[in-house]
Amino acid sequence: MTAKAVESGDLATVIGLEVHVQLETETKIFCGCSTDVEDDEPNTHTCPVCLGLPGALPVLNEGAVEAAVKIGKAIDADIPEETTFHRKNYYYPDLPKNFQITQYDAPICQDGELEFSVEGQRTSVGIRRAHLEEDPGSLQHKGGSIDTADYTLVDYNRAGTPLMEIVTRPDFRSPDEVRAFLAKLEEVLEYLGVFDATRDGSLRVDANLSIVDAEEVSGDGTIDASVLEDANRTEVKNISSHKGAEKALAYEETRQKNAISRGRAVEQETRHWDESKGITLSMRSKEEEKDYRYFREADLPPLRVSHWKDEIPIPELPDARRERFQSEYGLSDEAASKLTSTKQVADFYEDVAEQFDPDLAATWVADNLLGELNYRDMLLTDVADRFDEVTRLVELVAEEEITAKNARETVLRSMLDDELDPDTIVEQEGLGKTGEDEVAAAVTEAIEENPDAVEDFHAGEDGALNFLVGQVMQKTGGSADPGQVNQLLRDELT
Amino acid sequence: MSHNAYITETTIEGADDGPLAGRTVAVKDNISTADVRTTCGSAMLDDYVPPYDATVVSRLKDAGATIAGKTNMDEFGMGTTTETSAFGPTENPAAEGRVPGGSSGGSAAAVAAGEADLALGSDTGGSIRCPAAFCGVVGIKPTYGLVSRYGLVAYANSLEQIGPIAPSVEEAAELLEVIAGPDEHDGTTRDAAENGGNYDYAAAADGDVDGLEIGIPTELVDDADEGVTEVFWDAIADLESKGASYHEVELPSVEHAVEAYYVIAMSEASSNLARFDGVRYGNSGGYDGNWNETFAKAREEGFGEEVKRRILLGTYALSAGYHDKYYKKAQDARAWVKQDFDEALSEADVLASPTMPVPPMKLGESLDDPLKMYLADANTVPINLANLPAISVPAGETEDLPVGLQFVGPAFGEQQIIRAASALA
Ligand SMILES: [Zn+2]
Secondary structure, three states: OOHHHHHHOOEEEEEEEEEEEEOOOOEOOOOOOEOOOOOOOOOOOOOOOOOOOOOOOOOOOHHHHHHHHHHHHHOOOEOOOEEOOEEEEOOOOOOOOOEEEEOOOOOOEEEEEEEEEEOOEEEEEEEEEEEEEEOOOEEEEEOOOOOOOOEEEEEOOOOOOEEEEEEEOOOEOOHHHHHHHHHHHHHHHHHHOOOOOOOOOOEEEEEEEEEEEHHHEOOOOOEOHHHHHHOOEEEEEEEOOHHHHHHHHHHHHHHHHHHHHOOOOOOOEEEEEEOOOOEEEEOOOOOOOOOOOOEEOOOOOOEEOOOHHHHOOOOOOHHHHHHHHHHHHOOOHHHHHHHOOOHHHHHHHHHHHHHOOHHHHHHHHHHHHHHHHHHOOOOHHHHHHHHHHHHHHHHHHHOOOOOHHHHHHHHHHHHHHHOOOHHHHHHHHOOOOOOHHHHHHHHHHHHHHOHHHHHHHHOOOHHHHHHHHHHHHHHOOOOOOHHHHHHHHHHHHO | OOOOOEEEEEEEOOOOOOOOOOOEEEEEOOEOEOOEOOOOOOHHHOOOOOOOOOHHHHHHHHOOOEEEEEEOOOHHHOOOOOOOOOOOOOOOOOOOOEOOOOOOHHHHHHHHOOOOOEEEEEEOOOOOHHHHHHHOOEEEEOOOOOEOOOOEOOOOOOOOEEEEEEOOHHHHHHHHHHHEOOEOOEOOOOOHHHHOOOOOOHHHOOOOOOOOEEEEEOHHHHOOOHHHHHHHHHHHHHHHHOOOEEEEEOOHHHHHHHHHHHHHHHHHHHHHOOOOOOOOOOOOOOOOOOHHHHHHHHHHHHOOHHHHHHHHHHHHHHOOOOOHHHHHHHHHHHHHHHHHHHHHHHOOOEEEEEOOOOOOOEOOOOOOOHHHHHHOOOOOHHHHHOOOOEEEEEEEEEOOEEEEEEEEOOOOOHHHHHHHHHOOO
16 A cells, blocks of 8 residues: 555455355255244254264255345356355254355355445445355353353254355455445345344344455455455454344444554454444464365265356346336336335235226335334334225225325324224224215304305405314314315305 | 173164064264254264264154164264264174174174174265174175165265175065155155166075176275185175176276275265364363354363364365365366276176275274275275265185175166175075
8 A cells, every 4th residue: 555545545445245144945955954043942943964963964955046046147157057065064063064165166155246326426346255164062151151161052053054155256445335235135035034133143244344445446346355355354243133244344444544643453253242331353263274175075966057147036126026017117217226125015015006096006105104114113024914004094095085184193193003994993983084075064163153254355465265174174173184174265255 | 791882772673563663773873863862973962962864864754663773883984893882882793802893883792792683874084884894794785875864963965875784685676666766855755766777685685696797896805804805706706606706897996995995985084073172062061262162172082082183183184275286186086986886897797806905894993094094995985986886795705704895886776786785694
């Protein structure tokens, strides 16, 4: 790095990711044990295979391979003729066999990319490779941290859960790009039906970050490999969400830039993201280059996968769906983006839009429902079993049985807060749109009871009519349509 | 009289009837038996009781066999004499004061001494054929993928197969019929019927060698002991008199087979045996230090010398900087060996050689010289590298010591080697 760059702070950030995602399959990757572990007793979802008992053999779950092929198609990756598995040898108590079955020189996906937008700008990041592997078990350190615990318990329920490790190119230039990428990745994976973001530990991220002279970044955003090679980078581990990734990397970016501006070298090391403290910490142990002694896993014969790419369909992905929502339903880019943010939102929107006016459906799903949910820190998933009720509410509005204002401010909020169904709320609150006769009677009454206001109206005072409208609305309990009342009053008074 | 053939004597009853009803089978102690300890001849596993049956054990039970016990073996299959067992050596019932061969020495000894009607062994580089030859019984190493390895504690998983040991070729073939065939728990099993074979092995033991063409690899005969070679050629003459003919073939690659075999077997072993770290097997407690130090102490204590030697050498062969020089080269040699055998078998029905270049050694004679022991495997290891089936059948004796003859067949050509062997015993 040039002294000038350091002095002027003309520095560029380079980030690459290794993202581990748990694949949603019914059974584990090499045995028949269920992956639906939740809070079950430790070591109850195990068998000789995932416990690594002597003599047990792995048998590949083709469901995991299918999920991987879907991901490959979604990121436009090359899928080889044949894919093979390797052993990665290292000793760790959460690893039942003291080696992990993973992929090495023939990963199932190579050379893909993922497009996403960050602050309205479309950009894309290269995916170097994505491969299948088995998750280790999990450790519980009792009476202290990993270093100070009295003892450690091992739970193999998670062992053998299929993982996809997605390795990006060092194409990120800022932590917010990382966050946007991860959000998009989760979205795509959920669209494919291969991932459940609500599952604990379903996303784990390791990130490499280094700082280079901004002048090294060429016009098209690329950086020479030798420059990256020379730059000292840190590997940040223990990131478990896209928000956490942005925070961890922002911290790390600042830490490295501060070190450089003070003339100190950045140490090449592994650092641990402490989510609660909001800082990265050196793992201390001198990271020597690990030798995993990779070699072919002879228990799993090579798997021909080339034809799977054509045979396995994938659903419409978010970008394509967003564009279709704009052309098919005439939605704005913003509304279409909101409505395709998750597969569930988009599916629900399409369901409502098919029954009623697409614009009305968009207002109700994108603005009203998501807005109220967001205000309550809830997700659409939380009301997934009440979609019928929300649809009924939109129907009440579409058929003008209640006003949009009442529907939004009273009925929807009460649905969420009191867990009542819309018809019950309408009845309890007396919100049903009042019949025309009743409105007409209220108009006559209001005119008779307020001669002064009638006089003021004829004298040309604008406020008088508003006053009379208010009187009518009061008499009808707010259920009359103000525009209609306004018109009726004008008709009566002139 | 006990030859220490068993590590654990027990009685596991099988189904009431079936092809093996009324017969006892001794099972090598690296084949998992539910609720009966499975030690692999190692102190590391002296109290390990599997919660599940190996597929071959389920098939034995279904076929009506009674399992008579778990037999002695070289620790984790690593040896040619059954002397590396943590449970003491087994004596050869057919040759007093001699080793029974290994690593399935207990299984062959149990059959030779009549302590079981039949036995299962496992063969990674000759571990069925060597003890069969030394104890004067029959042993078959099946085509890789014919018999399920589910439940076989792995030593070198790309090389090994479970196979039968029996007093006669026909009985060995009957046992093979019971254990052969695809298994959903072993992804490397293949159906013989879909690969040019079938499962009628016992019927092939008809002694009819009229018109049989035998290829004899000179490399596997010339270096054998004189007494062994004499018995071998006498047996070939016997086969000729029954209508077979032979020609010599060359297998230049086998010169490198022993080196390639040991690099691959030790590399795989270093990984397969990594799980024995004291956490769930062996002595787990009371050590100071971090995990790595604790694991190292448990392994230092639980493994015998030969096992430690092979793990260290295998770890070395896979290490960065040496991987290409050793492991990759060994894989290249393996491919070459396969090719040589395919060529030789394209012009012969079976290949024949002495099973072992030497007669059984005296007890305690060979442990000090591992290299000498490794070289004794010269005739058996190439077959495992080539994934082919082979049988060892008694061919006679030299100075009152049993000599075995090995037939090698094409992949899934078990019938051919059974037929050839049945002409001799
Ligand atoms: Zn399992």
